[in-house]
Amino acid sequence: MKKVRTRFAPSPTGYMHIGNLRTALYAYLIAKKDDGDFILRIEDTDQGRLVEGAVDIIYNTLKQCGLKHDEGPDVGGNYGPYVQSDRMRSGIYSRYAHQLVDMGKAHICFCKEEDIEKQRQEQGDSFYFVDPCKLLSKEEIQKRVDAGEPYVIRLNVEPEGTTSFDDEVYGTITVENKTLDEMVLLKSDGFPTYNFANVIDDHLMDITDVVRGNEYLSSTPKYNLIYQAFGWDIPRYIHCPPVMKDEHQKLSKRNGDASFQDLLLKGYLPEAILNYIALLGWAPEEEREIYSLDELAKAFNVKRIGTTGAIFDIEKLTWMNGVYIRNMEKEAYYELVRPYIEETVGTDFDSRLIGDAIHDRINTLSEIKDMISFFNGVEEYDASIFTNKKAKTDPELAKTILKEVYDCLKDVGVWNNETIFTSLAEKAKALSYKNITMMYPMQVALSGRSVAPGGATAIAEILGKDESLKRIEEAMNRL
RNA sequence: GGUCAGUUGGUGAAACGGUUAACACAUCGCCCUCUCAAGGCGACACUCACGGGUUCGAAUCCCGUACUGAUCACCA
Numbered sequence A: 001m002k003k004v005r006t007r008f009a010p011s012p013t014g015y016m017h018i019g020n021l022r023t024a025l026y027a028y029l030i031a032k033k034d035d036g037d038f039i040l041r042i043e044d045t046d047q048g049r050l051v052e053g054a055v056d057i058i059y060n061t062l063k064q065c066g067l068k069h070d071e072g073p074d075v076g077g078n079y080g081p082y083v084q085s086d087r088m089r090s091g092i093y094s095r096y097a098h099q100l101v102d103m104g105k106a107h108i109c110f111c112k113e114e115d116i117e118k119q120r121q122e123q124g125d126s127f128y129f130v131d132p133c134k135l136l137s138k139e140e141i142q143k144r145v146d147a148g149e150p151y152v153i154r155l156n157v158e159p160e161g162t163t164s165f166d167d168e169v170y171g172t173i174t175v176e177n178k179t180l181d182e183m184v185l186l187k188s189d190g191f192p193t194y195n196f197a198n199v200i201d202d203h204l205m206d207i208t209d210v211v212r213g214n215e216y217l218s219s220t221p222k223y224n225l226i227y228q229a230f231g232w233d234i235p236r237y238i239h240c241p242p243v244m245k246d247e248h249q250k251l252s253k254r255n256g257d258a259s260f261q262d263l264l265l266k267g268y269l270p271e272a273i274l275n276y277i278a279l280l281g282w283a284p285e286e287e288r289e290i291y292s293l294d295e296l297a298k299a300f301n302v303k304r305i306g307t308t309g310a311i312f313d314i315e316k317l318t319w320m321n322g323v324y325i326r327n328m329e330k331e332a333y334y335e336l337v338r339p340y341i342e343e344t345v346g347t348d349f350d351s352r353l354i355g356d357a358i359h360d361r362i363n364t365l366s367e368i369k370d371m372i373s374f375f376n377g378v379e380e381y382d383a384s385i386f387t388n389k390k391a392k393t394d395p396e397l398a399k400t401i402l403k404e405v406y407d408c409l410k411d412v413g414v415w416n417n418e419t420i421f422t423s424l425a426e427k428a429k430a431l432s433y434k435n436i437t438m439m440y441p442m443q444v445a446l447s448g449r450s451v452a453p454g455g456a457t458a459i460a461e462i463l464g465k466d467e468s469l470k471r472i473e474e475a476m477n478r479l
Numbered sequence B: 001g002g003u004c005a006g007u008u009g010g011u012g013a014a015a016c017g018g019u020u021a022a023c024a025c026a027u028c029g030c031c032c033u034c035u036c037a038a039g040g041c042g043a044c045a046c047u048c049a050c051g052g053g054u055u056c057g058a059a060u061c062c063c064g065u066a067c068u069g070a071u072c073a074c075c076a
Helices: A018-033 A054-065 A084-089 A092-102 A113-123 A138-146 A194-204 A214-230 A260-265 A270-278 A293-299 A314-327 A330-345 A351-358 A365-376 A395-410 A417-430 A435-447 A456-463 A465-478
Strands: A005-008 A037-040 A106-109 A152-155 A162-167 A171-176 A184-186 A209-213 A236-240
Touching (some): A018 A209, A018 A236, A018 A260, A018 A270, A018 A293, A054 A270, A084 A092, A084 A194, A092 A106, A092 A194, A162 A236, A184 A194, A194 A214, A270 A293, A330 A351, A330 A365, A417 A435, A435 A465, A456 A465
Parallel strands (some): A005 A037, A209 A236
Antiparallel strands (some): A106 A152
C-alpha cells in the first residue's frame, strides 16, 4: 500500500479564510490518519495577484494551528521545488505539454480569441469548439512556430463516449465527453494553465489523495483526461462542500468575512477554531464534539464528509471557545488571560484572582476588557440599578444595607473571599436577610454595575479592604 | 442556456427500509446560587423541499417538479 500523501496548495493572494483553512485541515487529517505526509505547495503562477506577505500568513496560520507540513518551500523535501513559479522557471510544464504533443495527445493551436468567439456566435447555445488547427500539417505547424507565431497547446479530446470518476464524497460522477472542451494546457506566454500545472505537480509529487473544494467537481473529468493521456495513475479525489456565510454565499475574503486572523484578534483560540471548522461538513461517529487535533486525525473518516454547504455559525464557535477556555489547565489559563487583564487594569490587582472571577464567564478573550474595567474605578451609574427583584432591594433599602455592610467589613481581619463572605453571611442571618439582599447592593457599590463577575465578596477581595470600604462609602453618599 | 451536484428544526448534524427522527449550538422555562455566568433538569421538526411510484413498511430506493449551488477562460 502506497504511503498517503496529501497537499495543501494555496495561492498567496491575501488572508487565509476559513473555508481554505478547513480544506487544509481535512488534507492534513486524511494524511495523518494513515501516518502519511502532508505537503505545502505554493501556487503563485499568477504573478499579478500576488500579495506581499501572503506566504508568511500561510506559514503562520499553519503553524498556529499545529498543521505541520512534512514538505514545503520552507522545510524542503524530495519533491521540490514546492513553489510553482520555481517549477515554471525550470521548464517542467512546457516539457510535459510538448511531450503530450509528440505523443499525439495534444496539439498546437494558433487560434485567436476572435476565432473562437466567431464559432461561439455561429453555433449558439450548444457550443463546442472545433479547432481548425488540428487539421494543420506537421510541416506547416513547424513553419509557423519557427516564424515566431504565438500558440497554445490544447489537449485532444475525442467527443464520443463518456468519462467518469469516483469521488470519495460525491460518489461516481459521469459526464459526456462532448461537454468537455479541448482545454489549454500551455498558454501563449509559455506558462501553464492552473489546471495543467496542478496535474503535473500532483503527479510529480506523488500526491495520492487530492483534497479540494467542490467547485472543482465539474473540471475533474478534464483533469482525468490529462492523467490518462500520460498514462498516469489517477489519484483519489476528495471534494469538500463549501463553508457558507449564509444560505446563498460562500465565506470569502472578498466580502471581508471572518479570516483566521480576524478570529484570533477577536479572542478565539486556534484549537477551538480548528475543532469547530472540522465539524463544518464532517460528523464524527461518536456524539462527542470536542477533539484535539490528534484526536481528530484518529477519528477522521472521509466517508463522513457531507455534500452540502455548511453555514459558519459564530455562536457555536463562541460556545466551543468557552469550553476550551474552561477546560484549560489552571496555570495555562492564568498565563493566557494575564495579558488581557493587565492591559486593562494594570498590575495593581492580583491577575489570578481576577482570572478566577471571570473564568466561567468568558467565551472569548476579547470579552475580558469590558468585564473587568470597573476595577479601575466605578463609572457613573443610576441609583435605580440598586433595585433588584431577586434581592428585593431598592435604592432606599440599599442605603441601610450598605451601612451594615460597611460596619461589618470594617471589622474583618484576614481579608479574603471566604472570611468576607462568612462575616457578611452571619450578619445577614442576624438581620434575617437573605444573603443576596446583603450582597447585591455591595456588588453594585463595588462595581457600579448590576452585573459583575465573581460575586461581591470576590470583588472585595481583589479590590482590597481600603478600596472596598472607600467604594461603599462613596455609594452611600451617592444615595 | 448546457452540464454536474445538492435539498432533515433558526444553525451544525445523526439515521445499514422498521427508533417517540439522536446529539450539539441558539432560544425558552425550571433548579442551584452572592448578580451574571458556569453547572443540572426540561421544552423545542405531528415530520425529513414538493408530487408520484416501489414496498407489509420510505427521511432512507426509483422517477418527475421546484429551489439552491458549482462549472462552462490563454483566472487561479
